[in-house]
Amino acid sequence: xxxxxxxxxxxxxxxxxxxxxxxxxxxxxxxxxxxxxxxxxxxxxxxxxxxxxxxxxxxxxxxxxxxxxxxxxx
Amino acid sequence: xxxxxxxxxxxxxxxxxxxxxxxxxxxxxxxxxxxxxxxxxxxxxxxxxxxxxxxxxxxxxxxxxxxxxxxxxxxxxxxxxxxxxxxxxxxxxxxxxxxxxxxxxxxxxxxxxxxxxxxxxxxxxxxxxxxxxxxxxxxxxxxxxxxxxxxxxxxxxxxxxxxxxxxxxxxxxxxxxxxxxxxxxxxxxxxxxxxxxxxxxxxxxxxxxxxxxxxxxxxxxxxxxxxxxxxxxxxxxxxxxxxxxxxxxxxxxxxxxxxxxxxxxxxxxxxxxxxxxxxxxxxxxxxxxxxxxxxxxxxxxxxxxxxxxxxxxxxxxxxxxxxxxxxxxxxxxxxxxxxxxxxxxxxxxxxxxxxxxxxxxxxxxxxxxxxxxxxxxxxxxxxxxxxxxxxxxxxxxxxxxxxxxxxxxxxxxxxxxxxxxxxxxxxxxxxxxxxxxxxxxxxxxxxxxxxxxxxxxxxxxxxxxxxxxxxxxxxxxxxxxxxxxxxxxxxxxxxxxxxxxxxxxxxxxxxxxxxxxxxxxxxxxxxxxxxxxxxxxxxxxxxxxxxxxxxxxxxxxxxxxxxxxxxxxxxxxxxxxxxxxxxxxxxxxxxxxxxxxxxxxxxxxxxxxxxxxxxxxxxxxxxxxxxxxx
Numbered sequence: 284x285x286x287x288x289x290x291x292x293x294x295x296x297x298x299x300x301x302x303x304x305x306x307x308x309x310x311x312x313x314x315x316x317x318x319x320x321x322x323x324x325x326x327x328x329x330x331x332x333x334x335x336x337x338x339x340x341x342x343x344x345x346x347x348x349x350x351x352x353x354x355x356x357x
Numbered sequence: 358x359x360x361x362x363x364x365x366x367x368x369x370x371x372x373x374x375x376x377x378x379x380x381x382x383x384x385x386x387x388x389x390x391x392x393x394x395x396x397x398x399x400x401x402x403x404x405x406x407x408x409x410x411x412x413x414x415x416x417x418x419x420x421x422x423x424x425x426x427x428x429x430x431x432x433x434x435x436x437x438x439x440x441x442x443x444x445x446x447x448x449x450x451x452x453x454x455x456x457x458x459x460x461x462x463x464x465x466x467x468x469x470x471x472x473x474x475x476x477x478x479x480x481x482x483x484x485x486x487x488x489x490x491x492x493x494x495x496x497x498x499x500x501x502x503x504x505x506x507x508x509x510x511x512x513x514x515x516x517x518x519x520x521x522x523x524x525x526x527x528x529x530x531x532x533x534x535x536x537x538x539x540x541x542x543x544x545x546x547x548x549x550x551x552x553x554x555x556x557x558x559x560x561x562x563x564x565x566x567x568x569x570x571x572x573x574x575x576x577x578x579x580x581x582x583x584x585x586x587x588x589x590x591x592x593x594x595x596x597x598x599x600x601x602x603x604x605x606x607x608x609x610x611x612x613x614x615x616x617x618x619x620x621x622x623x624x625x626x627x628x629x630x631x632x633x634x635x636x637x638x639x640x641x642x643x644x645x646x647x648x649x650x651x652x653x654x655x656x657x658x659x660x661x662x663x664x665x666x667x668x669x670x671x672x673x674x675x676x677x678x679x680x681x682x683x684x685x686x687x688x689x690x691x692x693x694x695x696x697x698x699x700x701x702x703x704x705x706x707x708x709x710x711x712x713x714x715x716x717x718x719x720x721x722x723x724x725x726x727x728x729x730x731x732x733x734x735x736x737x738x739x740x741x742x743x744x745x746x747x748x749x750x751x752x753x754x755x756x757x758x759x760x761x762x763x764x765x766x767x768x769x770x771x772x773x774x775x776x777x778x779x780x781x782x783x784x785x786x787x788x789x790x791x792x793x794x795x796x797x798x799x800x801x802x803x804x805x806x807x808x809x810x811x812x813x814x815x816x817x818x819x820x821x822x823x824x825x826x827x828x829x830x831x832x833x834x835x836x837x838x839x840x841x842x843x844x845x846x847x848x849x850x851x852x853x854x855x856x857x858x859x860x861x862x863x864x865x866x867x868x869x870x871x872x873x874x875x876x877x878x879x880x881x882x883x884x885x886x887x888x889x890x891x892x893x894x895x896x897x898x899x900x901x902x903x904x905x906x907x908x909x910x911x912x913x914x915x916x917x918x919x920x921x922x923x924x925x926x927x928x929x930x931x932x933x934x935x936x937x938x939x940x941x942x943x944x945x946x947x948x949x950x951x952x953x954x955x956x957x958x959x960x961x962x963x964x965x966x967x968x969x970x971x972x973x974x975x976x977x978x979x980x981x982x983x984x985x986x987x
Contacts, residue, residue, distance in 0.1 A: 327693070328692075328693035328694045328695070329694065331693075331959075332694070332962075332963060332966045336967060338959070339897075339901050339904070342903065342904040342907050342908070342960075343900070345907045345910075345911060346903045346907050349801060349907065349910060350798075350800065350804075353792060353798070353799050353801060354799070
């Protein structure tokens with residue numbers, strides 16, 4: 284069985300780094316979406332959706348983190 | 358249910374003499390979405406109805422009377438009798454004359470006030486000298502100079518050089534140095550010269566007139582007068598407000614009436630006309646067409662001609678979504694994104710079916726469900742504008758409660774200890790700890806469920822894609838562009854099953870690979886290069902549904918931290934610490950519920966907009982806005 288501390292660190296890196304990646308991606312899309320909304324308010328729906336598209340990255344990070352912790356049980 | 362309301366393009370040709378009745382009828386029926394006629398060489402656009410200028414003029418007046426007050430038609434008591442423009446004009450003129458006379462009074466008062474204030478400021482200058490006002494009265498042998506000056510000492514010195522017979526009063530405050538000089542008359546010119554050199558600004562004393570005594574006394578008197586006049590002004594303002602308030606009901610009725618009149622008067626701008634006829638073209642729901650025609654024929658004694666126009670292929674037909682009461686609130690999500698186009702499936706029903714389930718699966722806590730249900734229910738009254746969204750969210754709450762019971766989670770608690778005995782809540786699925794063993798790995802059961810839901814949802818999306826393709830481009834396109842994906846998946850499944858040893862049929866590998874190659878060719882023929890790029894995307898889209906499990910695990914994880922890591926230690930200490938624990942629980946769960954609404958909402962709607970819609974939905978329809986509806 285692997286060291287529990289290392290497993291925890293592995294899981295948190297998977298989650299943390301993917302969260303940062305999502306944040307960077309969403310920062311730029313969000314800024315552009317707000318800019319577009321200022322011009323045309325109906326774009327709120329589309330802007331919202333475009334902004335949360337990179338959310339998938341952090342979800343995958345979270346899934347990987349959960350899997351790492353789950354596998355550590357062996 | 359899955360299609361929007363079917364529309365007919367109707368053309369009405371009527372004689373000009375009947376135009377007014379036709380407009381009136383169309384406005385009452387509220388069914389025709391008029392297509393604006395573009396001016397051509399043969400057909401000009403129509404002229405506004407003759408009363409339009411009057412209506413516009415009255416509207417302007419009424420808007421100024423209404424000012425900022427609420428223009429809503431709510432809480433208006435309607436009159437039973439019919440309104441006409443003449444009556445409205447008379448009443449408005451009456452209100453305006455009343456207000457005008459009051460305003461004139463106010464103008465007079467303002468003039469009076471400014472005079473008094475000027476007097477007051479002059480008296481203030483004299484006030485600092487503490488001389489009775491009558492002492493400034495002009496005398497034969499003495500000249501009087503009153504005003505402001507730069508330097509008193511120098512003036513005094515220079516005056517002493519000319520004569521000793523003078524009296525100089527001086528006062529200084531932060532702004533001005535004021536003097537009053539009484540000096541013999543024959544030295545007047547020399548004195549004036551000296552004073553001028555020292556920046557003397559004379560104060561004209563004519564205003565004193567008959568006033569007597571100390572300036573302060575006069576100032577008090579004037580201040581009292583100003584107060585009285587000010588009160589009069591306030592009273593007049595109130596009276597004006599009262600005139601408006603008394604008539605506000607009427608004014609609002611007029612406002613709404615005139616707005617409708619203006620709309621009717623300007624309607625012919627969208628019509629086409631010749632010398633004696635007008636032509637109105639517009640969209641009407643097929644179900645209402647016959648009724649509309651009959652109604653119009655009735656009022657025009659059949660002296661009217663209807664023409665049913667054929668839909669052109671790429672014409673943009675206005676969209677009226679047609680859903681039952683339960684699905685209606687979910688049309689909100691279509692308006693938020695983009696309305697379906699005429700030939701497309703309206704996905705409101707699909708969103709109604711899956712959106713709340715996804716949300717409930719992610720939040721999945723019975724008590725959170727109850728709390729959010731109460732929250733959304735009470736918000737409906739506070740924010741009537743958000744009614745549709747809140748109703749959809751209430752549906753989400755029901756599913757949250759259901760999944761909470763399935764997962765056996767209540768405010769993040771999975772078990773309860775009473776008197777030292779542990780009670781485990783009953784559950785069907787253990788979300789936190791339940792796992793499936795897949796190929797030697799323990800994987801959370803909710804993640805597996807998420808992946809399966811993804812597979813089903815994406816395939817459902819392909820099916821609707823095929824339906825849309827069939828309606829728009831025919832069977833061949835539907836098979837090549839959308840159904841080909843099923844072939845691809847089938848081929849892949851066979852290869853995988855063979856690799857895992859589940860299928861032992863010896864040629865399975867070749868059969869699977871052949872299917873994959875055929876499907877890829879079909880996809881290329883159907884969707885071009887774009888379709889080939891989509892091949893890896895379809896897997897990442899399916900995996901994206903893992904979020905259904907992952908977001909839920911994060912949410913329940915947070916709740917467990919609040920309960921067991923933060924609040925438990927205080928509960929164990931007992932006594933007053935219980936209060937601290939309760940505070941932590943409240944704060945923690947409020948935050949978690951807020952996150953639990955925002956997160957699952959965004960993820961659930963995104964799964965629909967991005968993953969689900971990508972394979973069948975384009976949208977871009979414009980909303981059906983019949984003439985007569987605001």
